Amino acid sequence: MNLELLALMLCLGSIVGVLAGLLGIGGGLVVVPALVFILPFADVSQNLVMHLALATSLATIIVTSASSSFNHFRLGNVDFFVVKWLMPGVLIGGYIGATLTEWIPTQYLPKVFGVIVFVLAVQMYRSIKTVTQGCMPNAxxxxxxxxxxxxxxxxxxxxxGSLSVPFLNRHGVEIRQAVGSSSVCGFGIALSGMLGFIFHGFHVEGLPKYSVGYVYIPALVAISITSVFTTRIGAKLATRLPAPVLKKFFSLFLICVATSMLVQ
Structure with missing residues (x-):
């Protein structure tokens, strides 16, 4: 980990923080592809890069989601009734997902996820001029x-956030409340997923120095340092922007992400 890579990860953390506050995402859509590109330059074995990128991304999301959740809570953007219903599922699902990465070839995951994100983005964009009247399903x-x-x-x-925000908004949760509540749920997903990656990576050989399971600590610290300070910028933007503008920005962002995953 030289100074150039450290500076790059600090800049990455700044971008992640703004996205976390603005869109209710933990920044993984940026962190994972960035780390897949950066980690080989830190002498990380190519067959371990994807697992390290996923695990380290989830670890950074714990920090960014906690900071983003706090800022959204202060701004009144968190619906804790919704969070209470979603949280048990996301905690279980986060750990299961980390376990599945040990069995599923990782090269197929971006394309599958890209299709899902693209569909959600189109649905979000089509709903800009309509008011959703649906209510949340039962617990x-x-x-x-x-x-x-x-x-x-x-x-x-x-x-x-790319999944929970459209889900909540489609079921009648106002977009700012959906973004803020998504930040809280993102913390639960990241925590359970990270613990799963740590558990499954403990006995893996060839991991880089300063790794805890699949979590690469130098990258975690560098990205987290700056992201904590920039989430408040994103949260303030989310509050000031009109809801249709925020919804349109979010849907276009998802389309760009989906396209980048599908063309890999």
Whole structure:
């Protein structure tokens, strides 16, 4: 880990923090592809890069989601009734997703996730001019949805905002409340997913120095340092921007992410 790579990860953390506060995502959609590119320059074996990128991304999301959740709570953007229903599912799903990465070839995951994200982005964009009247499902159905969100998010090393925000908004949760509540749920996904990656990586040979399981500590610290300070910028932007503008920005962002995953 030389100074150039350290500076690059500090800049990456700044971007991640803004995205976490603005869109309710933990930044994994940026962190994972960035680490896949950066880690080989830190002499990380190519066959370990994807697992390290996913695990380290989830670890950074714990920090960014906690900071983003705090800022959204202060701004009144968290619906704790919704969080209470989603959280059991996302905790279970996050750990299951980390476990599945040991069995599923990782080269297929970006394309599968890209299709899902693209569909959600199109649905979000089409709903810009309409007001959603649907209500949240019952606790069991919501927990099952949370489990699915947790599994997919952990497999992709993300906080789940790209899945939970459209789900909540489609079921009548106002977009700012959906973003803030997603930040809280993202913390749960990241925590359970990270613990899963640590557990499964403990006895893996060839991991770089300063790794705890699959979590690469130097990258975690560098990204977290700057992201904590920039989440407040994103949270303030989320509060000041009109809801249709935020929804449109979020859907276009998802389309870009989906496209980048599908063309890999």
């Amino acid at each position: 069991l159905i919501t927990s099952l949805w949370g489990s699915g969100i947790g599994i997919i998010s952990s497999l992709a090393g993300i906080g789940g």
